[in-house]
Amino acid sequence: MDTLLKVYDLVLKNGWVIDPSQSLNGRFDVAIDNGRIAAISNRLPPHRAKQTVAVNNLIICPGLIDLHTHVYRGTTIFGLNADDIGINAGITTVVDQGSCGYLTFQGFKSNVVDKAQTDVRSFPLVNQGPDGKSGNAGVGIQSPELVDKEALIELAEKYPKIVRGFKVHGESGSISRWGMGVLKLARELGDKTGLPLYVHTGELFRVDEDFRPNPEDVVEKLLSYMKSGDLLAHCYSSKPDGLMGTATKVPDSVMEAVQRGVLLDLGHGLNFSFEIADRMMSQGVLPDVISSDVHGDFETPYNDSFLKYSLCGAISKLMALGLDLVSAIASVTINPARVLKAEAEIGTLQIGSRADITILELLQGDWLFHDSQGKQLGAKQKLMPVWVVRAGQLIQPNCHFLRDLNEKVG
Numbered sequence: 001m002d003t004l005l006k007v008y009d010l011v012l013k014n015g016w017v018i019d020p021s022q023s024l025n026g027r028f029d030v031a032i033d034n035g036r037i038a039a040i041s042n043r044l045p046p047h048r049a050k051q052t053v054a055v056n057n058l059i060i061c062p063g064l065i066d067l068h069t070h071v072y073r074g075t076t077i078f079g080l081n082a083d084d085i086g087i088n089a090g091i092t093t094v095v096d097q098g099s100c101g102y103l104t105f106q107g108f109k110s111n112v113v114d115k116a117q118t119d120v121r122s123f124p125l126v127n128q129g130p131d132g133k134s135g136n137a138g139v140g141i142q143s144p145e146l147v148d149k150e151a152l153i154e155l156a157e158k159y160p161k162i163v164r165g166f167k168v169h170g171e172s173g174s175i176s177r178w179g180m181g182v183l184k185l186a187r188e189l190g191d192k193t194g195l196p197l198y199v200h201t202g203e204l205f206r207v208d209e210d211f212r213p214n215p216e217d218v219v220e221k222l223l224s225y226m227k228s229g230d231l232l233a234h235c236y237s238s239k240p241d242g243l244m245g246t247a248t249k250v251p252d253s254v255m256e257a258v259q260r261g262v263l264l265d266l267g268h269g270l271n272f273s274f275e276i277a278d279r280m281m282s283q284g285v286l287p288d289v290i291s292s293d294v295h296g297d298f299e300t301p302y303n304d305s306f307l308k309y310s311l312c313g314a315i316s317k318l319m320a321l322g323l324d325l326v327s328a329i330a331s332v333t334i335n336p337a338r339v340l341k342a343e344a345e346i347g348t349l350q351i352g353s354r355a356d357i358t359i360l361e362l363l364q365g366d367w368l369f370h371d372s373q374g375k376q377l378g379a380k381q382k383l384m385p386v387w388v389v390r391a392g393q394l395i396q397p398n399c400h401f402l403r404d405l406n407e408k409v410g
Contacts, residue, residue: 169199
């Protein structure tokens, strides 16, 4: 009789399934076979499984997607190992934002994408110097003369699974030297390829003080180049030329952009502010996507000692500020999957989709979080990854870079 039973490779039993892509929120068993989601049921019919894991009191959700990371380790001095901040941080897909350009993409593919167990995608930087420098190599790379649209279009056509958009900077340093020239070319590139632009906001590069733009004008000007589906990074930045700046009310230009479909990404990084987040969230401006912007030090080669923020930490911080759990899960699963136009494969637990899953524990207690200005925030909950399933393979993450989730009150 047993020979007639359905056989699965892996069964996750009695977990709290939260899958916003299907409006699932309840107790279910999840069966995996041949690297795919095979069944989801309140109680699976009699079956056999090569491996069964009881996940009572744990959350089963689609594999987390971190839309803003820097993982070109070796070529950029600030790049991190993709699996350290991917599967070992409870994340099944990471997107590198601008660490490579058309000149260095092949090395990125062979040395990072092809070697990582984590699913790695890329938004190449639109402008890259003749020496191949990209990322934060210096303000010189922000020149419009370094944008090769045809090379980037060819890259997107040749590697459609990996290249899912383009990174560009819209901040005072580059604008003081080059105006909106790079954004104009990036817009043309996005229109030609149909791929989204991911626009950095908040001062980053050294500003030419003779031509420093008015901080309030920076955002309004860059928004004029953005269309529905494009993304604004660092939406809760503390910088004067960030989306909020020093205003108490969210600028009309930002509200209008959101209404016409421009997306907001947290992009935690070095400028995330609890004060700005609270101010904008209280006015109903919530992130569509939560990402980490994890990277090493920009000045010291391969130094990650200062890195004290993470994707799970960022989610936990926004929940402490009032974001509900289901919305938080959506912002790291189905929402970024749609940005990548990969929602049939990732960001979902639909039957037949790739079995990329994150299993989280919602811990209760008294936790202490910090923003990038050192301000503190108390919290009663945090999310910690316990397992990941990557293409059907069960993995226990080492959580090495989840340093921000280890501080308790008192």
